[in-house]
Amino acid sequence: xxxxxxxxxxxxxxxxxxGTLLVNLKRATKDKIxxxxxxxxxxxxxMSVLAGCDNDPIAERxxxxxxxxxxxxxxxxxxxxxxxxxxxxxxxxxxxMVGFDLDxxxxxxxxxTTQTETPGVGTRIMKPAFLKQFKGHKVDSLALSSKxxxxxxxxxxxxxxxxxxxxxxxxxxxYKDIKPQIADLWPAS
Amino acid sequence: MSSIKKEFLKGLWDELxxxxxxxxLCPTLAVTSTAENGLGMGVAVLFVLTLSNAIISAxxxxxxxxxxxxxxxxxxxxxxxxxxxxxxxxxxxxxQKLGIFVPLIVVNCIILGRAEAFASKNPVLPSIADGLGMGxxxxxxLTFLGAxxxxxxxxxxxxxxxxxESFQPAHFMIMAPGAFVCLGVxxxxxxxFNRYLSRKKGEPVTEPQNAVCASCAGCNLCITGKKEG
Amino acid sequence: MEYFMLFVxxxxxxxxxxxxxxxxxxxxxxxxxxxxxxxxxxxVIFVMLMATAFTWPLQHYVLMPYGIGYLQTIVxxxxxxxxxxxxxxxxxxxxxxxxxxxxxxLPLITTNCAVMGVAxxxxxxxxxxxxxxxxxxxxxxxxxxALVIISAIRERLDVSPVPLVFRGIPxxxxxxxxMSLVFLAFQGMAA
Numbered sequence: 025x026x027x028x029x030x031x032x033x034x035x036x037x038x039x040x041x042x043g044t045l046l047v048n049l050k051r052a053t054k055d056k057i058x059x060x061x062x063x064x065x066x067x068x069x070x071m072s073v074l075a076g077c078d079n080d081p082i083a084e085r086x087x088x089x090x091x092x093x094x095x096x097x098x099x100x101x102x103x104x105x106x107x108x109x110x111x112x113x114x115x116x117x118x119x120x121m122v123g124f125d126l127d128x129x130x131x132x133x134x135x136x137t138t139q140t141e142t143p144g145v146g147t148r149i150m151k152p153a154f155l156k157q158f159k160g161h162k163v164d165s166l167a168l169s170s171k172x173x174x175x176x177x178x179x180x181x182x183x184x185x186x187x188x189x190x191x192x193x194x195x196x197x198x199y200k201d202i203k204p205q206i207a208d209l210w211p212a213s
Numbered sequence: 214m215s216s217i218k219k220e221f222l223k224g225l226w227d228e229l230x231x232x233x234x235x236x237x238l239c240p241t242l243a244v245t246s247t248a249e250n251g252l253g254m255g256v257a258v259l260f261v262l263t264l265s266n267a268i269i270s271a272x273x274x275x276x277x278x279x280x281x282x283x284x285x286x287x288x289x290x291x292x293x294x295x296x297x298x299x300x301x302x303x304x305x306x307x308x309q310k311l312g313i314f315v316p317l318i319v320v321n322c323i324i325l326g327r328a329e330a331f332a333s334k335n336p337v338l339p340s341i342a343d344g345l346g347m348g349x350x351x352x353x354x355l356t357f358l359g360a361x362x363x364x365x366x367x368x369x370x371x372x373x374x375x376x377x378e379s380f381q382p383a384h385f386m387i388m389a390p391g392a393f394v395c396l397g398v399x400x401x402x403x404x405x406f407n408r409y410l411s412r413k414k415g416e417p418v419t420e421p422q423n424a425v426c427a428s429c430a431g432c433n434l435c436i437t438g439k440k441e442g
Numbered sequence: 443m444e445y446f447m448l449f450v451x452x453x454x455x456x457x458x459x460x461x462x463x464x465x466x467x468x469x470x471x472x473x474x475x476x477x478x479x480x481x482x483x484x485x486v487i488f489v490m491l492m493a494t495a496f497t498w499p500l501q502h503y504v505l506m507p508y509g510i511g512y513l514q515t516i517v518x519x520x521x522x523x524x525x526x527x528x529x530x531x532x533x534x535x536x537x538x539x540x541x542x543x544x545x546x547x548l549p550l551i552t553t554n555c556a557v558m559g560v561a562x563x564x565x566x567x568x569x570x571x572x573x574x575x576x577x578x579x580x581x582x583x584x585x586x587x588a589l590v591i592i593s594a595i596r597e598r599l600d601v602s603p604v605p606l607v608f609r610g611i612p613x614x615x616x617x618x619x620x621m622s623l624v625f626l627a628f629q630g631m632a633a
Contacts, residue, residue: 027277027279030277031277031279031280034275034276034277034280034284035280035283035284035287038272038284038287038288039287042287042288042290042291042516045291045295046291046294046295046298046512046513046516049295049298049299050298050512053298053299053301053302056302056303057298057301057302057305060301060302060303060305061301061305063305064305064306064309115567115568115569115570115573116568140566140567140568235467235470235611236467237467238466238467238470239463239464239465239466239467239555239559241466242463242466243462243463243464282523283520283523283524286519286520286523287516287520290515290516290519290520291516293515293516294512294513294515294516297512297515298512313559313562313563313566316514316515316518316558316562317464317555317558317559317562319515319516319519319558320519320552320553320554320555320558321553321555322467322553325553385623388622388626389460389461389462389463389619389622389625389626390619390620390622390623390626391619392463392619392622393615393616393618393619393622394615394616394619394620396615397608397611397612397613397614397615397616397618397619398612398616400611400612400615401605401607401608401612401613402607404606404607404608404612405607408606408607
């Protein structure tokens, strides 16, 4: 009996110690990790949709109505914004970074941030052939050609394509909502 | 003091993982497509192994025999999670490149194997030396294999081009087959070197340590044996 | 159709040991004879299925809702290790013949990176429960196939004139490399 109690006590103590250590470590590294994820996961897509800016969009990001918005500036003047949205694809969510040109009031480009689609099939939404259809697109509406719009889905990857399109449509709505507030958030410097 | 030095040094040649003591094959094969990845994985394993050995050795008198393995696993796994968090915070791109093999450090036979075979039976300082030695040996081996595969497979080492103009990289080296073949050739090379050394010293030639691959089985059979007892 | 592709992919295109490197240690250790190989392969399939069956619900109903996803590694390995223990005891008491043939391998499989690897992979690919089980089954079958092939080859190699320094593990590794090269030919199927 004593032996069993001893076993349980020691095992529990070790688990408790490990738990405490890990929870504290997690708390201590939370911000750094968030920063790293932004730079490494959102970063590449962000840079591709906000090409030509000369500021640091990640450092100057602000949260507007619950959406983290990254500003693009040229010579101190705000020229564009980008933010990430997601929608259900074939297997899990497709994360899309959408960049907007404020002067032209159009989409600049999109980049896929996260996805778990079928390799070789659904992952083709990350290829330029699909993505270039979004370049310079108008911001009032967007749809797949099968639904009357002008975006052609990737052959054999309807769900993945519509996941990306749905994410971009969410972005268009967000853009419309936050547009009035944007100009004030990053005053010209 | 010399015994501590002995424990440290054995991990660097006599019991060099994974070339002489065939343990931890999965990460060895998987992450050595570049020297940098090999180095990164090696350092992570060094960290976990040394700390795990130290902690287990410090606690060896109070861990009850029957739940020994469970305790080892909790300690090793916690260290691995700690390493994961630290890597995500400070070396995110390396973390992305090593992928699934970071959490898999916990099932690396080296960690549990050394805990069972050494740390649970020896004082703290020798255990630390053991962990440091084996970890360092592992790191050096992985970096070496990584450099070899990267050099032959993409013409660079740590990203620095090191081959002459007309060299056509053998892409095969970076992929799975290259890993297996490279490791096999290196092991054969070590055997050859050993035989040469033994012959020079006039000692009888010893059976290749490769039979020790069973030590991966060995460390587990050891576990069964003790789990029942 | 999609499940068929999943199976083909896990068994051939992304074979767990020859392409993804998972399970290399026991792969080398238990491939000396075909009988042992079949036993080990069977045990791996069994444990993989069980491991996924237990870790998937844990991830989705405990780890994710409570925001402790970062403890995945430690929870999974503890679950797998305990599971294997219980199964071994259970088999010994309830189905002794099965225990006699599989039993030796079960503890070996606890630290088999293939089992833990598959459990983590199905989470990273966001599979549904059914897909995850299918994937585990397929991966296990892929492991079995590779293991049986290499053990058959090794049995022949044992009676062939292999250079002294290559005998044993080195030539087994080179053989695995050649097998891996063959399996690489399946890559074209995915595109």
